[in-house]
Amino acid sequence: MKIAPVAEIKARFSAYIEAAKQGPVVVTRNGRPVAVLVAAEGDEEVEDLLLAHSPRLRRILDASRQQIAAGAGLSHEEFWRRAESTARPRGRRRSGPVP
Numbered sequence: 001m002k003i004a005p006v007a008e009i010k011a012r013f014s015a016y017i018e019a020a021k022q023g024p025v026v027v028t029r030n031g032r033p034v035a036v037l038v039a040a041e042g043d044e045e046v047e048d049l050l051l052a053h054s055p056r057l058r059r060i061l062d063a064s065r066q067q068i069a070a071g072a073g074l075s076h077e078e079f080w081r082r083a084e085s086t087a088r089p090r091g092r093r094r095s096g097p098v099p
Contacts (some may be wrong), residue, residue, distance in 0.1 A: 001024050002019055002026070003028060005027075008058070021039040
């Protein structure tokens with residue numbers, strides 16, 4: 001993990017993007033952390049990072065945890081039974097009417 005002030009990051013941004021591939025880079029202003037540069041390998045990883053910091057997703061997860069704690073959740077087996085019953089069949093899509 002590297003730590004660098006904003007002015008240094010601005011002056012050598014490309015170098016710090018490369019450094020982030022080795023580990024997080026903590027950005028400081030007046031000696032205090034204000035941001036973190038984290039390398040992302042592809043769209044899926046970017047989406048994961050964004051979801052991890054989503055207030056809306058956090059509210060959904062918190063509500064789910066409360067429901068489970070209150071006994072209103074599904075068992076593991078029931079969850080998968082329902083998931084499998086609503087899953088689309090896998091395979092090739094057809095472009096025309098099905099014979």
